[in-house]
Amino acid sequence: MASLAELTTLQNEALSLIADADDVDALEAARIEWLGRKAGRITALLRSIKSVPADERAEFGEAVNALKALVTEHLARRQSELESGRTKRTSVDVTMPGRRLRLGRIHPIARATREMVEIFGRLGFACVEGPEVEDEWHNFVGLNIPPAHPARDPLDNYYLSDNVLLRSQTSTVQIRIMETQPPPVRVVAPGRVYRPDTVDAGHSNMFHQLEGLWVEEGVTFADLKSVLTTFARAFIGREARTRFLPSYFPFTEPSAEFYFSCLLCGGSGCPACKRTGWMEVGGCGMVDPNVFEAVGYDPEKVTGFAFGFGIDRSAMLKYGIKDIRLLFANDVRFLRQF
Numbered sequence: 001m002a003s004l005a006e007l008t009t010l011q012n013e014a015l016s017l018i019a020d021a022d023d024v025d026a027l028e029a030a031r032i033e034w035l036g037r038k039a040g041r042i043t044a045l046l047r048s049i050k051s052v053p054a055d056e057r058a059e060f061g062e063a064v065n066a067l068k069a070l071v072t073e074h075l076a077r078r079q080s081e082l083e084s085g086r087t088k089r090t091s092v093d094v095t096m097p098g099r100r101l102r103l104g105r106i107h108p109i110a111r112a113t114r115e116m117v118e119i120f121g122r123l124g125f126a127c128v129e130g131p132e133v134e135d136e137w138h139n140f141v142g143l144n145i146p147p148a149h150p151a152r153d154p155l156d157n158y159y160l161s162d163n164v165l166l167r168s169q170t171s172t173v174q175i176r177i178m179e180t181q182p183p184p185v186r187v188v189a190p191g192r193v194y195r196p197d198t199v200d201a202g203h204s205n206m207f208h209q210l211e212g213l214w215v216e217e218g219v220t221f222a223d224l225k226s227v228l229t230t231f232a233r234a235f236i237g238r239e240a241r242t243r244f245l246p247s248y249f250p251f252t253e254p255s256a257e258f259y260f261s262c263l264l265c266g267g268s269g270c271p272a273c274k275r276t277g278w279m280e281v282g283g284c285g286m287v288d289p290n291v292f293e294a295v296g297y298d299p300e301k302v303t304g305f306a307f308g309f310g311i312d313r314s315a316m317l318k319y320g321i322k323d324i325r326l327l328f329a330n331d332v333r334f335l336r337q338f
């Protein structure tokens, strides 16, 4: 017969075996070892009760039955732990590294857009938006682009129906704003535009523009250059240079293409800047009087300038991205860097 002290030792042995069972099979083996009907160690103790001297039998029997109840309870608890997928019951290891929360990142396009809007905000420009599906009036007619103009070629636009297309430029928002409010107007309008361009390192058929418009009495081309140069220095850095080349757009007169110095190569020439040292960022100019007349402004009274930037190209310059396709590939390994 086992003494009561020995029963305590057996209890510890049984409970630690149960706690160490890593799977259902190990737990079943433990159950058989202790409570098996033929050779279970507690089963054998129960059988031995009747041979215990009568004056000790009650106490011993009570202790063995309590042991059986305890072991049964631990077996059941461990069983449900294993079945619910919890692993070995262990204490918390406070030296383990914590589980790091995966924070999302702001897409480089969104980041560049926010920064641009913020910079222009400091220069007094409000941020407005317009629809991506436009009618010909806002995309072309109001902007002084006549029906025969090559920009209206169906092959160069995503027409949805005769009169409706995906906007090819954010200049549409200029018209929408001037239609709805009298001068003065000082706004920027960021957004997506669509053109059926062949996709390569520098082109995408969907890209982002930021349109700017300032209309007031006495606004001049000097204000335009000042605003865009101030912007370039704030956005790219104090070393940024700007270049304005005469150009033609139907909705501005005079017009200019304007460039930021290429920061990828420091101006010495690289594939991103077509080896010129300059990145063409967008077009700009003084708003054509015909546009003012189309929206009901008096061209004798107000003047203004407009500009349109490629947000994607500016972001590429700023973040050193050499292929525009990376921006739209949705590859987390790329996006995680920003």
Ligand SMILES: [Zn+2]
Pocket: 262, 263, 264, 265, 266, 267, 268, 269, 270, 271, 272, 273, 274, 275, 276, 277, 278
């Ligand atoms: Zn370059």
